[in-house]
Amino acid sequence: MSRLLPLLLTLLLPLSSLAGSGAFVSDTRVEAVDQPESKKVVFVVEPDTSYPLLKKGGPGRKWCKLQGPKAEGWVLCDGAAETAVQAAPSATELVKADRQQQAEVIPAVAKLASGCATTCGNPPLFSKPPALSAVDREILALCPARPDVSVSAGDVQRFFSNHYDDPRIQKALAAAGRSRTRAGAKQANLEWLTSLWVSTGPRNAFTHVFCGDDWLRGPIGGLHYQARYAQLEAEGKLCYDGPARGNSAVSGDQYLISFHGVAPWSCGVKKIGGFSRSQDAVSVAALATRAFVRCCARDGAKKEGGVYSAPDLGGTAWQIHCGTRNGTYGIATFYPTNDRPTCAE
Numbered sequence: 001m002s003r004l005l006p007l008l009l010t011l012l013l014p015l016s017s018l019a020g021s022g023a024f025v026s027d028t029r030v031e032a033v034d035q036p037e038s039k040k041v042v043f044v045v046e047p048d049t050s051y052p053l054l055k056k057g058g059p060g061r062k063w064c065k066l067q068g069p070k071a072e073g074w075v076l077c078d079g080a081a082e083t084a085v086q087a088a089p090s091a092t093e094l095v096k097a098d099r100q101q102q103a104e105v106i107p108a109v110a111k112l113a114s115g116c117a118t119t120c121g122n123p124p125l126f127s128k129p130p131a132l133s134a135v136d137r138e139i140l141a142l143c144p145a146r147p148d149v150s151v152s153a154g155d156v157q158r159f160f161s162n163h164y165d166d167p168r169i170q171k172a173l174a175a176a177g178r179s180r181t182r183a184g185a186k187q188a189n190l191e192w193l194t195s196l197w198v199s200t201g202p203r204n205a206f207t208h209v210f211c212g213d214d215w216l217r218g219p220i221g222g223l224h225y226q227a228r229y230a231q232l233e234a235e236g237k238l239c240y241d242g243p244a245r246g247n248s249a250v251s252g253d254q255y256l257i258s259f260h261g262v263a264p265w266s267c268g269v270k271k272i273g274g275f276s277r278s279q280d281a282v283s284v285a286a287l288a289t290r291a292f293v294r295c296c297a298r299d300g301a302k303k304e305g306g307v308y309s310a311p312d313l314g315g316t317a318w319q320i321h322c323g324t325r326n327g328t329y330g331i332a333t334f335y336p337t338n339d340r341p342t343c344a345e
Helices: 089-102 136-142 153-162 165-173 185-197 205-211 224-232 283-295
Strands: 016-020 023-026 030-033 041-045 051-055 063-067 072-076 238-243 254-261 267-275 304-309 316-325 328-336
Touching: 041 072, 136 153, 136 185, 136 205, 136 224, 136 283, 153 283, 165 185, 165 205, 165 283, 185 205, 185 283, 185 328, 205 283, 205 328, 224 238, 224 254, 224 267, 267 328, 283 304, 283 328
Parallel strands: none
Antiparallel strands: 016 023, 023 051, 030 041, 030 072, 051 063, 063 072, 238 254, 254 267, 304 316, 316 328
């Protein structure tokens, strides 16, 4: 199976810095011109705003080509390290990768967990499952019926397509400096959003965050969505073990709990897990995208991310980690936290 290389740029700029592969953020207002060393200004790079980085070039390869709101332009970025810039995988490549994974990774018969409890000994977290919204039902329909399967790139892209016009998604695209008006912008943005969550790898952040994963590996991975936890608990596939800290399962807007899987679904354990009580999947996806732009430096560090906050979050914060668990660089996990913010809007 072919794999796309992670998007990695480490650029040290005298006037500006790159927020990561394909993203340029300036500390000051900079004029972007139509060609390197030209005096024709095509747009103004605003400070603390992310612009897609298209490529390096010009005399001495000291110029960076950016995608502006309505046009492409060049800015001087002398001192930038030379690296290859690779585009996010296209929809065709993602679909092809999905087919390869189906053939190479997913066996005809699901693996089953054994050697652990088959029933719960404690009362559930939810004596009555929370009411489901339409978005909750959409997510539950996407989550695999088998513990060894991931949500496909095609399904993730369809999810973003269904909610593309939601103001929360549009706000996230604006925060990322993505054009929403030029020809082909919608499809390009859908492919970019999809690539953040699922790419060429057999595991992906969408499954991890919204559905839970690593059920057969040991520690349970992710499962940071209330409706999915409630579903699996009601189906007897996992058991509530109590608050992860203190005497209450609820801490502000989030549940902070421990739980374990039940055979034959899983023998895994989650010592500390959590999910928001109020944010739906569209909101979580949009917030994670904004956090990705703000907190993930994409400089090759082993652990990248931070604790994200924004004025419209009402004082809540979210932990984001980024990396290549998806096959290419993107979101690795995203969940609510009470830790002090380290990156904010």
